[in-house]
Amino acid sequence: MVVELLEANGLRVLSNPTGSNLTRGIISSVSQQARHTGKLPFDIAVFELDEAYARQFTNVLKPRYVLGLNASRDQLDRFGEVDKVAELIGDTMLSATDGIITNADDRRLSAAAATAQVPVFYFGVAKKLLEYFPRDDELVAIGKPSPVAQAANVPVSVELETFKDDHATYRIDDKKISVELRVTGQHNFQNAAAALALLHELVPNIAPATLAEQLATVRPAFGRGQIFTLKNGSELQLCLVKNPASFRQGLASYITSSTPTLIAINDRVADSRDTSWLWDVDFEWCGLGMHAPVFTTGTRAMDMELRLDYDDVTVEGAEPDLDEALKKFCEIPGSKVVFATYTAMLHLHNQLSRKAGKKL
Amino acid sequence: MSKPELHITHIYPNEMNTYGDRGNLLVLEKRALWHGLKPVIHYYNAGTQFPESDLVLGGGGQDSAQDDIQVDVLRIGDTLHKLAAAGTPMLMVCGTYQLFGNRFITSDGQEIKGIGIFDIETLGGSKRMIGNVSVETKDWGLLYGFENHSGQTTLGEAQLPLGTVTKGGGNNGRDKTEGARAFNVVGTYMHGPILPNNPQFADWMIAEALRKKGIEHKLAVLSEEDALAERVRLSASDRPY
Numbered sequence: 198m199v200v201e202l203l204e205a206n207g208l209r210v211l212s213n214p215t216g217s218n219l220t221r222g223i224i225s226s227v228s229q230q231a232r233h234t235g236k237l238p239f240d241i242a243v244f245e246l247d248e249a250y251a252r253q254f255t256n257v258l259k260p261r262y263v264l265g266l267n268a269s270r271d272q273l274d275r276f277g278e279v280d281k282v283a284e285l286i287g288d289t290m291l292s293a294t295d296g297i298i299t300n301a302d303d304r305r306l307s308a309a310a311a312t313a314q315v316p317v318f319y320f321g322v323a324k325k326l327l328e329y330f331p332r333d334d335e336l337v338a339i340g341k342p343s344p345v346a347q348a349a350n351v352p353v354s355v356e357l358e359t360f361k362d363d364h365a366t367y368r369i370d371d372k373k374i375s376v377e378l379r380v381t382g383q384h385n386f387q388n389a390a391a392a393l394a395l396l397h398e399l400v401p402n403i404a405p406a407t408l409a410e411q412l413a414t415v416r417p418a419f420g421r422g423q424i425f426t427l428k429n430g431s432e433l434q435l436c437l438v439k440n441p442a443s444f445r446q447g448l449a450s451y452i453t454s455s456t457p458t459l460i461a462i463n464d465r466v467a468d469s470r471d472t473s474w475l476w477d478v479d480f481e482w483c484g485l486g487m488h489a490p491v492f493t494t495g496t497r498a499m500d501m502e503l504r505l506d507y508d509d510v511t512v513e514g515a516e517p518d519l520d521e522a523l524k525k526f527c528e529i530p531g532s533k534v535v536f537a538t539y540t541a542m543l544h545l546h547n548q549l550s551r552k553a554g555k556k557l
Numbered sequence: 558m559s560k561p562e563l564h565i566t567h568i569y570p571n572e573m574n575t576y577g578d579r580g581n582l583l584v585l586e587k588r589a590l591w592h593g594l595k596p597v598i599h600y601y602n603a604g605t606q607f608p609e610s611d612l613v614l615g616g617g618g619q620d621s622a623q624d625d626i627q628v629d630v631l632r633i634g635d636t637l638h639k640l641a642a643a644g645t646p647m648l649m650v651c652g653t654y655q656l657f658g659n660r661f662i663t664s665d666g667q668e669i670k671g672i673g674i675f676d677i678e679t680l681g682g683s684k685r686m687i688g689n690v691s692v693e694t695k696d697w698g699l700l701y702g703f704e705n706h707s708g709q710t711t712l713g714e715a716q717l718p719l720g721t722v723t724k725g726g727g728n729n730g731r732d733k734t735e736g737a738r739a740f741n742v743v744g745t746y747m748h749g750p751i752l753p754n755n756p757q758f759a760d761w762m763i764a765e766a767l768r769k770k771g772i773e774h775k776l777a778v779l780s781e782e783d784a785l786a787e788r789v790r791l792s793a794s795d796r797p798y
Contacts, residue, residue, distance in 0.1 A: 270575065278575060278619040464796065470688070471703040473748045476580025496796075499789040503753055506785055507580075507587050517792070 198380070198392040198415050199264070200243050205411035206400050211239040223254070241399070248285045255292035263290045264395050265299040265306045266388070267332075269442045270474065283309065298395045301353045303332060320394040321353040322387055326360070330387055331445065355394040360386045367409075369393060374409035381422045382436070382450035384443065389415075420542045422451075425553040427527050433553070435546060438536045439469070441477040447536055454484030457533040459526045460505075461519060461541035462497040468538035472497050475504045486510040490529070494522030495541045519544050527557040560595040561772045563763065566610040568601045569618070569626050573652050576705065578616025580750035581648060584759050585612060592763060592776045603629035607636045610645060611766040617651025617706075617748065620663070627669050630656050634672035641674050644769045646741040646762040650751065654736070654744030655679045655708055664707075675737040675744055676713030677728075683707065688798035690725025690747060692735045697758045699723070701793040702747025710746075712737060719745050724798055741765050754793060756786045 200212045213226040223244060231237050246254055255263075268283035287309025290297045299310045301321035310317045322330050356368045365386045366375045378389065389412055396408060417423050425433045434451060438444040452458065464470050485491060486505070490513040493501040502515040516522040523545055526533065537545055549557065567582050582598070589596035599608035603626055618626075630637075637657075641647065655661045658677035661669040665681075685707045692700045700720065710728040712718060718728070719736025727735035727746070736745035741762075745751060752759040760776055767774050 280619045280621055471576065471705060471748060473577030473580065473703060473750055476577035476583065476750055476753070477574075497792075499785070499792045500754075503782075503785045503789050504580075506782060507583055507753065515788075 198385075198388060198412075198418070199395055201415045202392055202396050202408070202411055203241060203243065203399065205414065206396075206403060208240045208400075209238060211237055211242040213244050246289070248282055248289070251289040252285055252292075255289050259292055259294050261293065261295040262395065262398060263293040263297055264391060265290045265297065265303075265310070266391055267300050267303045267442070268305045269440050270477070280305070296398055298391065298398065300391070301351050302327065302330065307351060317351075318394050318398055319351050319353045320355045320357075320387075320390040322357040322390065323359070326357060329383055329449070331442070354397060355390045357386050357390045365389065367393060369397060369405045369408070372405045374405045376409045376412050378413060378415070380415055380417045381434075382446060384446040384450070385417075385422070420537070420546045423546075425549045427553055427557055428555065429528065429530060431530055432532045433527065433535060433549070434532070435535050435537065435542065435549065437539065437542045439539060441474055444478045444536065447534075448478075448480070448483040448485065451534045452483045452485050454487035455489045455531075456485075457489045457491075457526070457529045457531060458485060459492045459494060459522060459533070459535045460501050461495040461522070461535065461537035461545060462493065462501045463495045463538050463541040464497050465540045468540050472500050475501060478504075480505060480508040480510055486512075489531075492516070492522060492526055494519050495538065498522075520548060523548055524557065527553075560593060561767065561770070561774055562597050563589045563594045563611050563766060564597045564599060564609045565589070565612045565614065566599040566601050566608050568613060568615045568653065569603065569622075569629075570600045570616075571602065572622035572626050573616040573618035575617050575619060576651070576748040577750045578614075578650060578748075581614055581616070581650070581752045584750070584752040584756070585614070585762065588756070588759055588779065588782075589763060591779055591782075592760075592774075594763070594767075594774070601633075607633050610640060611770060612762055613637075613640065613645060613647040615647070615649040615653030615657075617653070623652050623656070623661075623669065627656065630672060631670060637672060638674060641740045641742045644741050644765065646765045646769075647743070648751070648762065649742070649744045650748065651706055651746055654746065655710065657742070657744050658710065658737075659713075661708065674742055675739055676716040677710050677737055677744075678713075679708040679710045681707060682709045686726035686730055686746075688725055689793065689796040690727065690735065690798070691723045691794065692720040692725075692727070692745075692747065693723050694720035697755065697761060699790075699794075700747065700751065700758060701754045701790055702745070702749035702751045704746045705748060706746050710737075719743055741769075754786060754789055756783050 200210050203210045213223050265286045270279045283305035296315050297310050297313050297317045299306045301319035358366045358368050363378050420435050420437045423435050436447045438447050493515045498515040498517045502512040505512050565585050586596045649657050656671045657674045658671045659673045661679045663681040687705045690702050690704045717738045718734035719738050722733050722735045
């Protein structure tokens with residue numbers, strides 16, 4: 198989103214492919230695009246970094262700006278705990294030389310940014326929308342209603358004010374903009390607020406109305422709500438899920454009681470080897486499986502089936518083999534959704550890119 | 558005839574809930590329903606009165622959360638000791654397991670006192686033990702879970718472990734023990750969470766709770782769920798550490 202917005206403003210942007218966010222991804226993106234003189238023909242570099250790797254990276258190369266989106270329980274088998282994730286992102290933010298952009302509604306990140314020596318710019322969502330964007334602590338809070346978020350006591354430069362279907366309105370400083378987005382999923386409305394806040398600093402003289410037009414053209418990123426048209430004419434939407442927060446957002450954004458759904462759970466290192474987090478996702482409220490079949494696949498297809506059983510969602514089939522499961526799923530008529538953890542998403546994305554509309 | 562009530566208490570739900578711990582609660586609640594009982598869920602938070610409890614559950618938390626509740630757990634220590642001695646089934650996972658021991662010494666040498674239901678001591682380590690585990694137990698056969706802890710726990714001489722690790726690090730990565738057991742109180746490092754993957758253990762907790770209440774009630778055969786769990790267990794046995 199940030200890269201597309203910068204490009205829309207005429208900047209030549211060097212970036213790493215989405216998800217390839219470790220040393221390898223960065224080095225290959227830089228070396229592939231360098232001229233034989235060693236010069237890089239770009240105006241600006243934007244890197245998406247793994248939270249653990251980001252600190253090492255910024256020890257070597259100080260970024261001008263760091264955008265910290267949120268700290269969520271994610272890959273706890275790597276990081277141990279959420280506080281640790283926040284500490285890693287916090288350290289990375291503090292390495293910025295010009296400014297920090299972070300989430301006013303994330304208590305861990307806004308606390309970390311508060312100690313910064315450089316200017317901090319906040320994005321956020323309007324108070325009345327906070328219930329649609331539960332923070333990590335609220336997602337897993339047991340036995341008490343989600344606390345009404347205490348809006349951080351900071352001036353928010355870009356705020357998501359309303360959203361309905363694909364339409365969102367934002368406040369940028371004191372100006373309002375209204376956008377029809379091509380990206381789907383309510384989390385992307387929040388992401389867009391973050392991207393707008395960063396753009397606002399990087400390209401300060403741009404008119405909010407122009408930004409709105411540019412935002413309207415941004416397409417969904419790799420495997421993040423991407424739509425494929427299948428042989429039988431139906432559409433399949435592929436959505437990455439990586440933690441309770443993103444799974445919940447995916448269910449809220451894409452699932453109705455009549456959406457056929459395939460859930461692909463792998464347990465390789467990039468997925469989270471510990472699948473305990475599936476029990477921190479509540480599947481009961483969204484209508485999943487009520488009038489449409491639900492299938493599970495991946496190395497942890499069985500765990501997902503058992504998880505759904507305890508939320509009274511009946512699973513039509515649990516097939517660990519991703520290709521088999523995808524093939525069967527694609528034969529179902531009507532719009533459907535695939536949720537997949539990272540390595541499962543990569544595999545399914547590859548299959549769909551090559552075969553959607555032909556063999557699938 | 559009205560259904561027998563089963564009071565299930567989850568302690569420190571907002572602090573100690575890092576790794577899918579609410580899955581354990583969900584499994585006890587749902588299985589109690591399916592067994593024809595009336596589950597009543599209580600959440601115990603620091604500083605409040607301890608509720609009527611036939612079953613007690615505790616989860617794992619961040620180190621910072623452990624600091625927050627350690628004063629309170631000592632405050633309710635007597636209540637928990639009485640419940641334990643009376644045979645109340647309790648399951649304490651990870652952080653709460655450590656707090657049910659004698660003490661926890663953090664990696665920077667700070668001592669956190671526990672309530673001593675288990676004769677165990679935990680040292681904060683720099684290396685985390687992370688991976689799939691399986692544990693052979695006397696009463697529940699093979700249990701499957703996922704461990705993720707830096708604390709290294711040593712059992713006192715007379716302290717019974719929960720079982721012997723057949724895969725994974727267990728209490729300390731050295732002596733092959735995992736968890737601890739005293740009366741009907743079980744402490745363990747197994748997430749996963751432990752109860753969905755090991756329904757025989759969940760049903761044992763429910764049956765013991767009923768026995769302690771003096772209620773004669775035959776548990777239902779949950780063949781569909783248990784067949785699902787068996788498939789999970791079969792696939793779990795193949796997973797690498």
